Amino acid sequence: MKQPSGNQSSEESSSDGESCGRGKRKRTARRLSPSYQPTPMLSAQAAQKKGKRRVSARERNLRRLESNERERMRMHSLNDAFEQLRQVIPHVKMERKLSKIETLTLAKNYIMALTNVICDMRGEEKPYTFVDGESSGENNNDEDIEVENLEENNNSSCQRDLETRD
DNA sequence: TAGGCCATCTGGTCCT
């Protein structure tokens, strides 16, 4: 029941120039179909039947725009968190920044490596093993394969990094 | 051109 695409939310929506993803890329405000009419979640008649306050189309539209704005802000804060995570994950420098899936995968590996180091220091058995880009115990799905090469490079860089920190 | 990655919109559901 998805709409073909959203309304031209009038707002700036310039995505505050966040150079996202691969290299420099500037995203312009999303162009939306001029013919698009947001479908009311609840028609005025239905609302009246249910004894609910009638909400004008104008008000619905305003609420939608406010919702969109909040959602955008939410996603921006999520992206900020990704950026902070990228900065603390040791990884081989690349000209393009890590994608989200790469960031999460490397973070997972880094945590596993740290856990190994801690266990090692305690004289306990290491719970995780890194074999050919495969992270132990876990099922190796497609996403893991995608970043396999990265992981191979970074697993060793993680270990090196951890060993030199003291 | 195809495929990957991403931002944004949207409506449903959950939570306060």
Next chain:
DNA sequence: AGGACCAGATGGCCTA
């Protein structure tokens, strides 16, 4: 009731 969260859809940008 309203906001947060979520997932699907859509379309733009970029690289191979």
